[in-house]
Amino acid sequence: MPAFHEREPFDPTLHEPPAPPPGHRSGSILERVLRRGEFAVTAELNPPDSADPRDVLAAAEPLWDVADAINATDASGANCHMSSMGICSILSRCGVGAVLQISCRDRNRIAIQGDVLGAAAMGVGNILCLTGDGVGVGDQPGARPVFDLDSPSLLRTLRTMRDEGAFLSGRKLATPPAIFLGAAENPCVPPLEYRAERLAKKVRAGADFIQTNYIFEVEPFRRFMARVRDLGLDGKVYILAGVGPLASARAARWMRANVPGIRIPDAVIDRLERAARPGEEGKKLCIELIREIREIPGVHGVHVMAFRREHLVGEIIEESGILKERLGVEA
């Protein structure tokens, strides 16, 4: 498997923060790939319940050769794990592009703005602004939900920090953070007719790229993208479609019932149920979906979320042929 980054280890005690190339907002590899017009790949890392940095590297290893950036989730599903900030700092020190995820559920505007400066100082170039799942679905449902900001107001706050060089309070920053701003959108859940409008709002708020939630059927996503193109958003924001391999029919049913915002059609569950090797079938379904999504105009990449199936990400990307295309090799 070829390595696709120019991997430059970053040590904040030795190096200056990477300056963005002309016309770029950040020094991020992901931004460079997207601006070159190539089909980008990002992948989600399963954060360890551990204080050992080697556990982070072990989780990142199956991903870093195929992904332009690795997303470190921020207590996704309101379950406590190692922080996104810690993981992104380790990854950037290894020269791996990282996406810091910020959920509005756990931190207020004071904490978040400080974290953004810290992350940028550690060489993190991408930040994904999320609202976050409610605390009730996680392992500590008694926690206080914060929700001081929401995803669009967080985007606008970070854009203000980057472009105006000031906190939301008006206080000036000595060095503004050079960051590529992302947001999420969930194309397959209600209100379907307003999902593209909500994406537009996030673009107006400051989103440079979008990583969508899981997509398991292509039709609703195709309709969503048609609306996105009608609104003229495909030229304003880079959209990465969220995909992932399912392990079994049982796992799919569990996800559908317990993880907020996941829609898995019965047809997909049936196919997994009928398959002799459901794991293989899940992978095949994911590859088919990537190939179909690749053909939709306005899609600029895929975001692979392979929860506990990270070992499959390399094969999925290779077999889907999207990177070969990028290298100009016949698929």
Added chain:
Amino acid sequence: MYAVRRFAVRRSRFFLRLYRVFEAAIVLFDPLFRRLGYQRLEGPVAFAERLTKGFLFDCRMCGQCVLSSTGMSCPMNCPKNLRNGPCGGVREGGFCEVRPWMRCVWVEAWEGAARMPGGIERIRVVQPPVNRALEGSSSWLRVAREKAAERRRYGRSADPSKHMLARAFRRARQIEPAAAPTAFEPDSALSVQWSRQRTAVFDYEPGKPAADTDAEGRE
């Protein structure tokens, strides 16, 4: 009450018209309010506002009302307090992720906005975060102060924090000045006492006197 608030969203067009008339009146009354003193009026007006809007919209008294930009569906009833649209967890049939027995406040908001003239354009505007220090205060009086201040160019607070927020969310401020207020706030409207002296710390041009106003908004 859930049933009343859903009724209000269904009648969003009517309530918008009613509010427009009411808003014009309170803005007109600004000179009277100033004579009586915003400081003194805060308590009784906030009480009346809490009763009416609490009954009609399940209002939570955030103090920065944007109902006319959210289809008359109060965003503070969203368990995540979202001011900018639904989260990604909305359930089949448009029900809330956190409280599955309740319709998503933002699904309702889009439906309400679609019934209002100009509602869709307004719901598209990016709203700033709520200023938590203004919670519990009267949004009506704030609207009166902001609009009168805009008209007369008086009562501009020297607090740059409010101005940066107003600048970052310019469009929201244009449409609904109380969403990102910059006019003077009487002490009685603040749930948290913030230091008046902090403006000196944040002033960009030291030596220049803060162009703040007195307790009643006069320069």
